[in-house]
Amino acid sequence: MNTPEQIGQALEKILLRVERPGRYVGGEFNSVSKEWNSVQVRVALAFPDIYEIGMPNLGLAIFYDLINRRSDMLAERVYLPWTDMEAIMKQEAIPLFSLETKHPVAGFDLLALSVPYEQLYTNVLQLLHLAGLPLFSTARDETMPLVIAGGHATYNPEPLADFIDLFVIGEGEDAIIEIAEAVGEMKRADLSRTEQLIHLARFAGVYVPRFYEADYREDGTIAAVRPVHEVAQLPVLKRVVPVLSAPPTRFIVPNIDTVHNRAPIEIMRGCTRGCRFCHAGIVARPVRERSVGEIVDAVEDAVAQTGFEEVALLSLSSSDYTDVLSLVRLLGERFTGRHLSINLPSLRIETASVELMESLRDNKRGGFTFAPEAATERMRNIINKAMPHQQVLDVAHAVYSRGWRTIKLYFMIGHPSETLEDVKAIVDLSTAVLAEGRKIHGKKATVNIGVSTFIPKPHTPFQWVPMDGMEQIESKQTLLKRELGGKGKGIRLRWNDPEETLLEALLSRGDRRLGPVIHRAWQLGSKFDAWHELRRHEAWVQALSEQGLDFHHYTHRPRHMDEIFPWDHIDVVVKKEFLAEDYLMSQRGETRVDCRERCFACGILPKLAAMRSELPPEAWKCPPVSSRAHSGQSDKVSPASA
Amino acid sequence: MSPFDHHGGTPKKSNDASISDGAVSECGVVHVEIPYSRYRIQFGKEGPLRYCSHLDLMRVWERVLRRAGLLLAYSHGFNPRPKMQIAAGLPLGYGSTCEVVDVWLEGDPPEQTSMLSKLRAAAPEGLSIESIQSVELRSPALQSLAGLASYLVVLENSKVAPDVLQERIRAILSQTHIERERRDKCYDLRPLIHEIVLISGEPLTLRMDLVISQRRGTGRPDEVLEALEVDALSTRVTRVALTFEKS
Numbered sequence: 001m002n003t004p005e006q007i008g009q010a011l012e013k014i015l016l017r018v019e020r021p022g023r024y025v026g027g028e029f030n031s032v033s034k035e036w037n038s039v040q041v042r043v044a045l046a047f048p049d050i051y052e053i054g055m056p057n058l059g060l061a062i063f064y065d066l067i068n069r070r071s072d073m074l075a076e077r078v079y080l081p082w083t084d085m086e087a088i089m090k091q092e093a094i095p096l097f098s099l100e101t102k103h104p105v106a107g108f109d110l111l112a113l114s115v116p117y118e119q120l121y122t123n124v125l126q127l128l129h130l131a132g133l134p135l136f137s138t139a140r141d142e143t144m145p146l147v148i149a150g151g152h153a154t155y156n157p158e159p160l161a162d163f164i165d166l167f168v169i170g171e172g173e174d175a176i177i178e179i180a181e182a183v184g185e186m187k188r189a190d191l192s193r194t195e196q197l198i199h200l201a202r203f204a205g206v207y208v209p210r211f212y213e214a215d216y217r218e219d220g221t222i223a224a225v226r227p228v229h230e231v232a233q234l235p236v237l238k239r240v241v242p243v244l245s246a247p248p249t250r251f252i253v254p255n256i257d258t259v260h261n262r263a264p265i266e267i268m269r270g271c272t273r274g275c276r277f278c279h280a281g282i283v284a285r286p287v288r289e290r291s292v293g294e295i296v297d298a299v300e301d302a303v304a305q306t307g308f309e310e311v312a313l314l315s316l317s318s319s320d321y322t323d324v325l326s327l328v329r330l331l332g333e334r335f336t337g338r339h340l341s342i343n344l345p346s347l348r349i350e351t352a353s354v355e356l357m358e359s360l361r362d363n364k365r366g367g368f369t370f371a372p373e374a375a376t377e378r379m380r381n382i383i384n385k386a387m388p389h390q391q392v393l394d395v396a397h398a399v400y401s402r403g404w405r406t407i408k409l410y411f412m413i414g415h416p417s418e419t420l421e422d423v424k425a426i427v428d429l430s431t432a433v434l435a436e437g438r439k440i441h442g443k444k445a446t447v448n449i450g451v452s453t454f455i456p457k458p459h460t461p462f463q464w465v466p467m468d469g470m471e472q473i474e475s476k477q478t479l480l481k482r483e484l485g486g487k488g489k490g491i492r493l494r495w496n497d498p499e500e501t502l503l504e505a506l507l508s509r510g511d512r513r514l515g516p517v518i519h520r521a522w523q524l525g526s527k528f529d530a531w532h533e534l535r536r537h538e539a540w541v542q543a544l545s546e547q548g549l550d551f552h553h554y555t556h557r558p559r560h561m562d563e564i565f566p567w568d569h570i571d572v573v574v575k576k577e578f579l580a581e582d583y584l585m586s587q588r589g590e591t592r593v594d595c596r597e598r599c600f601a602c603g604i605l606p607k608l609a610a611m612r613s614e615l616p617p618e619a620w621k622c623p624p625v626s627s628r629a630h631s632g633q634s635d636k637v638s639p640a641s642a
Numbered sequence: 643m644s645p646f647d648h649h650g651g652t653p654k655k656s657n658d659a660s661i662s663d664g665a666v667s668e669c670g671v672v673h674v675e676i677p678y679s680r681y682r683i684q685f686g687k688e689g690p691l692r693y694c695s696h697l698d699l700m701r702v703w704e705r706v707l708r709r710a711g712l713l714l715a716y717s718h719g720f721n722p723r724p725k726m727q728i729a730a731g732l733p734l735g736y737g738s739t740c741e742v743v744d745v746w747l748e749g750d751p752p753e754q755t756s757m758l759s760k761l762r763a764a765a766p767e768g769l770s771i772e773s774i775q776s777v778e779l780r781s782p783a784l785q786s787l788a789g790l791a792s793y794l795v796v797l798e799n800s801k802v803a804p805d806v807l808q809e810r811i812r813a814i815l816s817q818t819h820i821e822r823e824r825r826d827k828c829y830d831l832r833p834l835i836h837e838i839v840l841i842s843g844e845p846l847t848l849r850m851d852l853v854i855s856q857r858r859g860t861g862r863p864d865e866v867l868e869a870l871e872v873d874a875l876s877t878r879v880t881r882v883a884l885t886f887e888k889s
Contacts, residue, residue, distance in 0.1 A: 013798070015693060016735045016875045022698070027690030029705075029766040255694040255702055255766065307705030307764070339716050339724075 002095060004036075004102040010094050011102070018085045022256035023051035026077075026099035029253040030306065032064070033100040034074040041184040043067050043176075044098055044108040044145065046078040048115065048123035049530065051099075054079045055252070056260035058314065059151060060114050063176050065248035073180055076100040076108075077252075078131075080123055083534070086130065096130040105131035109183050111145040112176065113164075115153045118507035119500070119530035121160060124149070125522045128163065135519065137165050138210060142193040146183055150175075155238070155283050156458045156567035159507055161209035162515035165197060169205045169570055170238030170283075171269075173245065178203060201231040205239030207570070208232065214512045214566070220553050222511060225569040235571035242611050243619055244269060244288050247295075249302040262310035262343075263302040267295050267327070271316035272595045272621060275373070276384045276586055277412065279457040280316055282579075283572045286604050287320075287596070287621035292327045296334060303340065312343045319348035320594070322621070324356065332359040345369065349387060354398040367406030367448070368399045374415055375425035378589065383415055384461075384582075386591045389429075396433040400440040407433055407447050413476045414454035414468035416586065423476045426451065427483040434490050448492045451480060453501040457508055458567045459574065461582035467505050467555045473498045499537045503529060505555040506540075511566035517543045575603035599625045678715055678725075679751040680779050683761070684772040686739045687732060688880075691768030696731040700724070702766065703743060709764035712757070715746040729784040729884060730791060730854050733862070738881035744777060744784050751776070790836055791854040792883035793863045797846040798876050804843040810870050811838045811848075820869055824862075831869060834861030838870075854884070 047054025437445025852861030
């Protein structure tokens with residue numbers, strides 16, 4: 001069964017038997033179905049989870065738009081079937097297919113996977129398997145699609161190195177088109193898969209794992225990751241788009257509900273705040289903003305093209321967008337009374353944020369979300385998210401008094417040097433916030449608390465930190481559940497399963513030895529690891545032990561400052577010395593101000609000097625640098641008590 | 643999966659009453675009187691939209707209208723809902739050639755001749771817009787007018803012989819009561835069946851006319867198929883007619 005007609009007919013017979021069949025039919029407004037034979041290069045854009053999770057992915061929406069604008073290329077979408085559909089597809093011998101034209105994935109030239117988080121790794125294998133492709137990169141040849149991957153998790157590509165032909169490290173807008181063009185040329189030139197990879201390995205930001213080998217020390221740490229082919233770059237410098245191009249606006253409009261069912265407009269990329277646990281805050285540098293005019297036009301165009309009732313203005317820290325006041329004022333003028341909700345997530349905890357939201361929303365459903373991340377000033381200084389206690393309460397008061405009834409607060413437990421006292425403070429702060437709400441709304445006021453667990457992510461100042469022990473995590477969660485868990489208290493608590501956190505930590509810090517572990521866990525039935533009901537912890541324990549490995553080495557072990565990490569050959573343009581210095585500062589309770597105000601010499605400017613020199617100075621939000629700023633002296637440090 | 647945090651719904655009676663009177667919201671702000679207009683749209687739901695649920699279809703319509711540049715009216719209050727009524731919910735997986743939706747628009751009534759072409763340009767694959775007409779603001783709710791629905795049911799790869807099926811139909815229609823249980827409730831299916839006709843032997847095709855009424859209840863094709871000992875999952879059902887009672 002491998003023609004689109006056969007797949008289409010087979011679907012008609014089975015769709016009534018599966019849950020939410022709308023996942024598998026396509027045909028949404030703004031989806032693009034091109035004539036298969038009218039193009040040179042066919043790209044399958046895949047998200048390795050179900051439709052509802054994958055559809056809102058902005059990265060793939062950007063690629064879909066870029067590729068389908070080209071008359072010589074087409075892009076179609078691929079998602080994983082849920083388990084009920086998977087069983088029927090296997091029974092009926094239906095291969096994984098694209099939503100637009102129902103072509104089998106194996107018939108595309110390029111299979112591009114978005115992998116934003118690590119719990120998707122077994123699903124990557126699942127996707128290749130259902131497509132009928134060999135799982136291991138070296139077992140695939142030029143008759144099969146070139147399998148490429150990108151996304152935030154792939155800043156440490158090593159755990160997936162066995163399965164992916166090449167990774168695009170960094171921002172993919174330019175790279176995906178370059179690669180797709182090259183794939184078309186190489187197809188015409190009849191190159192072998194190896195020849196194709198040799199050609200592509202020279203492209204900026206491209207990492208071809210088979211052209212490298214890893215050596216290990218006796219203690220299991222990395223000795224070196226070495227190129228074994230002359231074309232292999234070392235280090236692999238991430239791709240950076242110098243200036244953000246116009247945002248896509250013709251989003252596909254789903255006919256069924258998805259996790260984020262809205263038009264996403266990226267207003268800014270990168271963040272200058274320097275929170276020490278934050279992976280995105282490091283890897284997405286430098287900060288580039290779109291202009292107010294461009295954003296307002298994009299919102300207008302997206303609403304006209306899609307009819308979405310909700311627009312989300314995305315960035316890592318909306319409050320830091322330079323012209324946020326005039327942006328919000330203009331949006332308010334233009335869109336009030338049109339029954340739209342325009343969301344500005346990721347706002348700082350300050351009263352100005354309440355005013356910003358007030359002028360954007362036609363209604364106050366949905367509540368107001370803030371992320372203090374820690375509940376004591378000491379802890380917030382350690383993670384470099386300094387803020388006085390009273391400020392949190394003042395902002396809570398402002399939110400409730402303007403008519404919102406719900407405040408959501410995000411915290412993290414397991415920060416370095418955290419004690420039970422710091423955790424108890426989460427209880428006290430949440431209770432104090434609720435008390436502010438009760439003053440205004442009585443019993444209608446609520447506080448939702450989300451508590452995740454800290455993972456020492458690669459490329460961050462905290463990459464040296466051992467993760468909290470499982471017993472510590474459990475005792476901290478027990479405290480929170482005991483104090484906040486009861487019903488009818490106006491506080492709703494959510495937390496992460498410690499085993500899921502442990503798995504995420506393992507995979508995010510993994511080296512190449514995790515390839516066989518992922519493969520084995522998948523064989524043992526692991527898939528959809530981000531879904532609580534399907535994750536199988538015991539499969540991972542068994543898979544690790546069969547390879548002679550354990551969680552501890554990757555997650556809980558104390559590390560020397562000079563340890564070579566599995567991801568050190570991936571250059572995210574922030575220097576390791578900068579990260580180390582910042583980590584040591586955290587141990588002294590020292591903070592750093594927003595680096596828009598003062599450059600701390602993270603490494604971007606020298607590494608991307610050539611690119612920067614082509615741009616007007618204001619294109620990036622890095623401040624002008626004096627020669628002293630690069631010295632990294634302690635006089636660049638603001639006192640923690642400021 | 644996250645539950646709907648926002649979906650269409652039918653306006654409550656109280657909203658109907660306040661439609662052009664100006665309403666007082668919870669915050670005590672008096673809304674300025676806005677002119678409304680009400681339109682009835684006949685449409686078909688086929689292809690990929692067969693797999694779009696009733697609730698999801700409300701949102702599809704909300705977006706079609708916005709893309710067409712028509713300003714849909716919303717209820718007031720903390721949780722505004724679009725003012726829209728679909729005559730009769732269609733089960734997931736069924737097609738239809740005869741659906742009806744009433745929509746309330748805000749502001750001055752749009753120029754009606756261009757509305758149809760704007761809506762068609764804004765419709766997704768599977769949503770065919772047949773006609774649009776202006777309706778009195780205060781005419782009764784669509785759901786209260788529905789009376790009878792006709793369904794065409796194609797039995798795919800059915801092993802039942804036409805004469806066997808014909809006999810089962812005759813047996814059912816000859817009964818005066820058919821006790822059935824649905825969602826732990828007993829009910830009588832028979833009075834909800836108006837007619838069942840075998841209209842073709844190849845492929846085996848039935849037409850069934852079932853009651854669909856707020857007052858008398860709703861006959862479901864899958865319930866009838868089960869009573870006929872036919873696997874409902876192997877059929878293809880299309881609603882082909884909706885009959886309204888006199889308003």
